[in-house]
Amino acid sequence: MRPVFDWANSLADARNALVLGxxxxxxxxxxxxxxxxxxxxxxALHSQIDLHAAYGGVVPELASRDHVRRLPGLLAELSHKTGRTLAxxxxxxxxxxxxLxxxxxxxxxxxxxxxxxxxxPLIPVHHMEGHLLAxxxxxxxxDFPFVALLVSGGHTMLVACHxxxxxxxxxxxxxxxxxxxFDKTAQLLGLDYPGGPALAHLAAQGTPGRFTLPRPLTRQRGLDFSFSGLKTAVANQLAKVSDVQDHPxxxxDFELAVVETLSTKCRWALEATGMSRLLIAGGVAANTRLRAALQTLCEAQGAHFFVPSAALCTDNASMIAHVGALRLADAQRSGAPVRARWPLSELSAPRGAAHA
Known part of the structure; x- marks a missing residue:
C-alpha cells in the first residue's frame, strides 16, 4: 500500500512545490x-474564542469581520517565522x-x-478532508484504507477511506x-464558552456511575449518531439535584456516555469494513478520555490507532496546506468558489492520480 505522502510525489505538478494554506x-x-x-x-493562527465568549457561541458576522482583520497580519507573521515570502x-x-x-x-x-x-494556481480544499488527513x-x-471518526462541534461521522x-x-x-x-451540556452546567474543554475539565474532577444516561442509538447495530437526547437526559438529571457539588x-457521566457511544460505533465500523486502522480527527479528538477508550478498543481489535496532535485537532491551516499539496493537480487559475454545505462523498481522487 502506497503511503499517503506518495500521492503528492506521484503528480508531476506536485514535485518540490510550496503551498500556502x-x-x-x-x-x-x-x-x-x-x-x-x-x-x-x-x-500562524488566531483563535476567536475571546471574541465570541460573551455570546456563548460563534456569531457569524463577527467571525467574518475578524477573519478579514486578522489575515494580513498572520501572513506577515508566517513569513517572519518561515523566512518565506509570496514569491x-x-x-x-x-x-x-x-x-460559515x-x-x-x-x-x-x-x-x-x-x-x-x-x-x-488556486486549490479549493474540503475542510473535512483536511481534518481527515491531519x-x-x-x-x-x-496508509489507506482506514476508518475515520470525524468528531467536532458541527460534525460527527464515520467514514471508510479507501x-x-x-x-x-x-x-x-x-x-x-x-x-x-458537549457545548450545550456545558451551558446547562453553567460553564464558560467554549464548553467542550470546560466540561472535560470538570468531568476529570468527578466520578462516573452516579447518574444513568443513555448511549444513543446503540441498541441496534447502526452507525448513525444522535446526541440531542443525551443532552436532554442531562437536563432531566440536573433538575433532580440542587447542589453544584454534583456537577463534576x-x-x-455525560462524557463517559459520549465516549462509550463513539467507541461502540467505531468497533462496529471496523467490524463492518474489515479494516485494521482507525483514525479520529476534529476538535473532540483532543478529548483524553476518548483517545484512551479508542486506543484500548484498537488494541482489543488488533487494529492500529491514529490521532493527530492536539494542535491539529482544532481548525488549522496546516491541514489545508497539506491537502492542497496532495491536490495540486486540481488547481485552477481563476475563481475561488465556496460552499456552506459540501458532502464529503462528492470528492474524487486528484486528476491524474492512480489509485493504490
Whole structure:
C-alpha cells in the first residue's frame, strides 16, 4: 500500500512545490506553508474564542469581520517565522467549505487576490478532508484504507477511506454532533464558552456511575449518531439535584456516555469494513478520555490507532496546506468558489492520480 505522502510525489505538478494554506471556515483564522518534500514549514493562527465568549457561541458576522482583520497580519507573521515570502509560493490552497459562508469568503477572497496578483494556481480544499488527513502530519506511516471518526462541534461521522478522494460515508449525526452536545451540556452546567474543554475539565474532577444516561442509538447495530437526547437526559438529571457539588459527577457521566457511544460505533465500523486502522480527527479528538477508550478498543481489535496532535485537532491551516499539496493537480487559475454545505462523498481522487 502506497503511503499517503506518495500521492503528492506521484503528480508531476506536485514535485518540490510550496503551498500556502488559508483556513477561515468558522472561528479560527490561520495560514500555513507546506512543502511537498520538506513537509510543514510553519503556521500562524488566531483563535476567536475571546471574541465570541460573551455570546456563548460563534456569531457569524463577527467571525467574518475578524477573519478579514486578522489575515494580513498572520501572513506577515508566517513569513517572519518561515523566512518565506509570496514569491516562494507555488500555489494557494484555501478552505472552500463546508463552513460559515461569510467566513469562507474572507479566506477565499484573500486566496483569490494573492493568486491573481502573483499568477499562482488556486486549490479549493474540503475542510473535512483536511481534518481527515491531519493525522498524516504527525503519523506519516498512516496508509489507506482506514476508518475515520470525524468528531467536532458541527460534525460527527464515520467514514471508510479507501484512497485519497475515495470516501464512503458509513454513518453521521442525525441531530446534534458530539461537540455540539458537549457545548450545550456545558451551558446547562453553567460553564464558560467554549464548553467542550470546560466540561472535560470538570468531568476529570468527578466520578462516573452516579447518574444513568443513555448511549444513543446503540441498541441496534447502526452507525448513525444522535446526541440531542443525551443532552436532554442531562437536563432531566440536573433538575433532580440542587447542589453544584454534583456537577463534576454528572459531567463525568455525560462524557463517559459520549465516549462509550463513539467507541461502540467505531468497533462496529471496523467490524463492518474489515479494516485494521482507525483514525479520529476534529476538535473532540483532543478529548483524553476518548483517545484512551479508542486506543484500548484498537488494541482489543488488533487494529492500529491514529490521532493527530492536539494542535491539529482544532481548525488549522496546516491541514489545508497539506491537502492542497496532495491536490495540486486540481488547481485552477481563476475563481475561488465556496460552499456552506459540501458532502464529503462528492470528492474524487486528484486528476491524474492512480489509485493504490
Amino acid at each position: 488559508i483556513e477561515s471556515s468558522c472561528d479560527e483564522t490561520a495560514v500555513a506553508l507546506y512543502h511537498t518534500t520538506d513537509g510543514l514549514l510553519g503556521e 516562494d509560493v507555488d500555489a494557494v490552497a484555501y478552505t472552500a467549505g463546508p463552513g 459562508v461569510g467566513a469562507l469568503l474572507a479566506g477565499a477572497s484573500l486566496a483569490a487576490g494573492l493568486a491573481q496578483g502573483a499568477d499562482l 493525522p498524516v502530519l504527525s503519523e506519516p506511516e498512516l 484512497a485519497l478522494g475515495r470516501y464512503e460515508l458509513l454513518g453521521q449525526s442525525l441531530d446534534d454532533a458530539a461537540g455540539e452536545a 459527577d454528572l459531567a463525568a
